Amino acid sequence: MKQDSDAVNIPVCFISNHEGFLGSIKNFIKDFVVTEIDVTGQRVNSAAATQTPNCASPDKNDETSAECKWKNYSPVSQDTDVSADCGLDVTIPSPGSFDLSVILGQSVSEELEQFVLTLKEKPNKQELSLGSFADKHHRANVHRAVRHRFPFLMTVTIQPEIRVREDPDYRELSHLVTEDEAEDFFRFIDAKVRGSSYTFGPDDDKDHRTTVHHFLSRRFGKLVETKSFTDQGTTAISVRLREQGRPKKRTAEERKEEEVYTAFTLRKENLETLEAISYMAAALGVLPSDFTYAGIKDKRAITYQSMVVKKVSLKEKMAEFEKRGMRLSQIRSVSEPLRLGRLQGNHFDLVVRDLRPHGASDAHSSGADTGFVNYYGPQRxxxxxxxxxxxxxxxxxxxxxxxxxxxxxxxxxxxxxxxxxxxxxxxxxxxxxxxxxxxxxxxxxxxxxxxxxxxxxxxxxxxxxxxxxxxxMRVFYPHAYCSRVWNEAVAHRLTTLGHSARRGDLVWRQEDTGESSSAQIHVVTDQEEDEGVYTLAHVLLPMPGNTAKYPENAMGTWFQERLARDGLDDCRFRVSSLKLNLPGCYRPLLASPSNLSYQLQRAAWKQDSLTLTLNFDLDSSCYATICLREIMKCDP
Missing domain, CATH: 1.10.1510 (Hypothetical Protein Yqey; Chain: A; domain1)
Structure with a gap:
């Protein structure tokens, strides 16, 4: 079934065949509550969320304490992982120690140990596949665990496969300092803890120190700064992470001021995230860009989300903020800002009122079982x-x-x-x-x-x-255009090619095929279509961008014609004058709620009226209104 939603011009393609029901949401602000789920899996308004260490110091026993998208943040990391979150960079914290036999499995862990022994004896340019990992959080843990255990290895993702090879920078440094120092230095670089430093052992050979300085400057100069210092008659080299955009030389007091941020949980009512930030910035006398957040939340709702602002006193303005529908809690000092996309998803507590009684419970069950088309919602x-x-x-x-x-x-x-x-x-x-x-x-x-x-x-x-x-804020608008094209592409794909994986569709490669590292996604073959190797749930569609690969079937042509119709047939998806670059990404065609529960009851104020309460989680960038539309078979 297909129809158009005139209010927001978002196409509608339903996946399940149940009848659905009529009803309305957001009758009251309290009927739509959204709570961010942080990278540890905690809701940000829970007591446990405040106990989670900041990114610079995660719980060493928590293997999911950081969601990672490794994006070439330094010469050390060479990951080419393509994420459905449009490649937003996330700073990688120090992970502590992990049991590789648990994360990789005993046989792969032993194979990795043997690979390392071979490298120690005779350096080479070989690679080792660690296998494929469909879950992005599992991939993040593999990256962190391997690089912490073996800092001299470079982890590379050809999603979802992870491969390792020797890091040539490590080999060069290990010839200048001890292997233990080289390993510890690479762990320091990998952790990228704001304001941290690393000191090599005593070195009284000035010429040798000069060689080490030159190497570090050449290979890591954009990331670190070095200096020699003398203490009790011995001289050593100290390395400190650069503060981006800051002068090289600062007093200790200045550095202390610059390294402190304030984190808090924002509860807002009937406000857009950017609108709330604009108001807080104006009231506090700071810039909107001083605030960082993991995601944008609904306007017509009660929402809870994490925020970080450069060091500023919030308490004096809290009463003023409350008058504008904003309540700040769990205020604490942290060492770094938030990053867009640094969340697992969102939890929703929704009330659908004035239901027609027929099919309500069946509709819920069907919608949960089949999932829904992963459209971008009207908030986008x-x-x-x-x-x-x-x-x-x-x-x-x-x-x-x-x-x-x-x-x-x-x-x-x-x-x-x-x-x-x-x-x-x-x-x-x-x-x-x-x-x-x-x-x-x-x-x-x-x-x-x-x-x-x-x-x-x-x-x-x-x-x-x-x-x-x-x-x-600037990049929000081109992303909105690409999201509109994606929505239209999904509707066209389902209408013309149906509800199964077809030849030329794009999917994440699920098995280690031994292909070259240039391949990032897999194109479904004729044989795979005939054998039903992939389902609609595996199918991806690209967000337009300068690195996006398009389907090798009729949808590839559709994308070309759709962009040409808007005059973008030669678009590079870069606006250099505005410092905007849109690489593109891949978004699953379907999404599904998790941890779903519901309750159907008669309204206390109107006995002949039914009310449905729904509670569920969605991955980041998925929209509850679109999920509800699949369940109800109408715009809620």
């Missing part, structure tokens, strides 16, 4: 009905900065202060007057208007206006 495209964010993103990808700015400032109906200011700008092109009209809490709009007033409203001025926004 912003709340403005007149201009969806994907249209702004398309203008940015075409590098039409003026159109992108005017789309951004297109007002909705109504004459509230924000829309009055937007309307004034569109009608007059006067950024100064529009800035005076724009509410103080609208930090994004004010940043852009301030830049437009300074640099003008021509192409260069509009470019400066976009650059005035934090990177995470």
């Amino acid at each position: 495209f912003g709340s403005v009905k007149s201009v969806q964010s994907d249209r702004v993103g398309l203008a940015l990808l075409k590098e039409d900065m003026v159109s992108a700015v005017r789309l951004f400032f297109t007002p909705e109906d109504g004459n509230d202060p924000q829309n009055h200011a937007k309307r004034h700008f569109i009608q007059t092109d006067n950024a100064k007057e529009s800035l005076a009209l724009m509410p103080l809490s609208k930090a994004r709009e004010r940043l852009m208007l301030r830049a437009l007033n300074r640099y003008g409203t021509g192409p260069d001025g509009c470019t400066q206006a976009w650059l005035s926004l934090p990177h995470s």
Whole structure:
């Protein structure tokens, strides 16, 4: 069954055949509660979440204490893992020790030990496959455990397979210092703990120290800085991780100030995440970019999410924040900011009211068993009905900065202060007057208007206006466009190729096939289609980007024609003037809820009305409203 959702223009393709039921959600804010699940699997509003150490010091007994997406953050890490979370970098903490026989299995662990012995005796360029790991958290643990146990190995993902080979930088360093020092240094580099340092053993040979300095500068200069110091008559080399964008020489007091962040759990009602950040930034006198978060949460809901802000006192403003629907709790000091995508998923507590009684329980069961089409939900495209964010993103990808700015400032109906200011700008092109009209809490709009007033409203001025926004806000709009294309691609794929894996579809490779390391995903063959090796649940569709591989069937042509229709047939998915790069990623066609429970009961205030309470978890970037639509067979 296929239909269009006019409200948000998101196609609808249903997977299951049950009848569904009618009902409504978000009658009350309390009917839709979203709680972030952190990388340890804890809900961020639970007491256990506050006991979780920060990224720099995870629990050594917790094998899932960090979700990792290794993305070439230093010359040491050479992972090419392609993630469905669009390749967002995550800093890797020190993992502690792990039992490789448990993580890899006894036979593979023994094979790895033998491989290491061979390297010790005779260095070579061989690789060893550790096998395939479908679960991204399991892959993360393999990376961390192997590199902690054997720092001289380089882990490489050809998803989902993990291979290891010797790190040539380690071999070179081990010729300059002892092997124990080389191993400890690589563990230090791998941990990348903010503000940490490593000191080599005493070395009174100045020429030798110079050689070590030069090697470290050449191979790790962007990541570390080195110096020699003398203590009690002996001289040694100390290595410290660089503070990105900071001057090399700082006093101890300055370094202490720079290394402290404040983490907290934000509970918000009827506010977008970026809107809440804009308001808090304005109230605290800091920039919106000083706040970091793992994901964006619904507006029409009660949501709990982790946030980190550069060192600032929050307590004086908490009463003011509460008046705006924001409550801060679990405030604590941490050593580093959050990263987008650093979460396992979200837990949902939902109430569907005014149900028709027939088919309610059956609908729940069917929706849970079959999963749902993994569409991006309406939140991905912003709340403005007149201009969806994907249209702004398309203008940015075409590098039409003026159109992108005017789309951004297109007002909705109504004459509230924000829309009055937007309307004034569109009608007059006067950024100064529009800035005076724009509410103080609208930090994004004010940043852009301030830049437009300074640099003008021509192409260069509009470019400066976009650059005035934090990177995470700028990239939101091109991502929204790519999400729209992905949604349309799914609907077309299911309509034209059906509900089974077909020749030319893309899937994660599940077995160690011995293929070259250039392959990242597998293309379904004729034989595999005939034998039913893969199901619809295995099928991926690419998000458009400059490294994305497209299906080798009719869908590949569809993507080409769809992008060409928007004038992007030659698009590089890079906007260098805005420092935007969209590599693309792969998103599973289907998603499924987990830990699902439900209760059907009669409403206390209206005995002939049924209410359904649902509780479930979804992976990150999956949308509860889309899951509900599959269960109910209508837009909730």
